[in-house]
Amino acid sequence: MNSIPLTHILFVSTALFCIGMYGLFTRRNMITMLMSIELMLNSVNINFVAFNKYLWPEKLDGIFFTLFIITIAAAEAAIAIAIIINLYRSHNSIDVEDATELKY
C-alpha cells in the first residue's frame, strides 16, 4: 500500500482535472459540459481522500469533505439538468451558442 507515493495519486487527479477542463473548453453542448464538470469534481474528491489517507490518517475530515462534495454535486447536476430541459423547451437546442438572450 505504501509502495505508491502520494504524488502519483495527485498526478492522476490533476490529469483528470485537466481532462475535464479540456472538455469544458472544447465542448459546446450543455450536457457534455456538465459531464466535464462532474469529472473535475471527482478529481477533487480523489485529492481529498488521498490527503486524508496519507497525511492525517487519524482524522476523517477529508472523508467528510468528499461526502459533502458528492451531495452538492448531485444537487447541482439535478438543477443543471432542469435548466437544460427548460432551455430545450424554449429554444429547441442545448448548444450554448444558441442561448444568447442575455447577451446584449
Place this chain on the structure above:
Amino acid sequence: MEAAAIIFYLISAFILGAGILAVTTRKIFRSAIWLLFSLVGIAALYFWLQVEFIAAVQIIVYVGGIVVLIIFSIFLTQQSGKEMAKPVTRRALFGILAVVFGLALIYSLIARHGFAEQATRPFGVTVDAIGTQMLSTTDHGFILPFEVVSMLLLASMIGCIVIAMKSRNTGPELQEPAGGKLMIHADFTSNQTDKEA
C-alpha cells in the same frame, strides 16, 4: 513492483483513458457511457485506497444517480445517434495548450513539494466512526453542515420541480393542447348526458 502498485497503475490508466474518451468522442451517448466507466474506475480507486464507504457512496450517487439522470436528459433533448459537430480547430488547439501547461505547472509544484507522509499509522475508516462524527454536536462534529446540506437538497429538489415544470398559459404553441383538452371535456359531458338520457 508489488501487486498493489500494478493495480493502482491499471486503475489510473482506466480512469484517465475513459475520461479522455468521454470528453473527445463525438457521439453524446457514448460520451455518457465513457463517463460512467470513468466514475466506476474512480470508485475502484476508492476501494484501493481502503475507503469502502466513499466507494459505495460514489457508486450509488454517481453511477446510480447522476449518470442515469444525464442519460435521461440526453434522451429527452438529443438525437443520440447523431454525431456532434467537431470542435473548432483553434479552440481545440488552445484548449490542449492550456491543459498541457496547466498540468505541467501543477505537476512541477507537486513534485517539488515534499509531503511529510506519516502513513505508518493504520488508516481505518469504519462506518460507525463516520456516523458518530457526522452527527456529534461536539467540537469536531459535522452536525451543522449535515443539516445545512439537507436544507440544500430540499431547496434544490423544489427548485428542480419549479424550473422544469411546464408553464400552463404562456406561449402560442400551447393553444392547441388546450383546445384538445376542451374537446375531451366536451366528449365526457356528452357521454354523461347520454348515460343520463
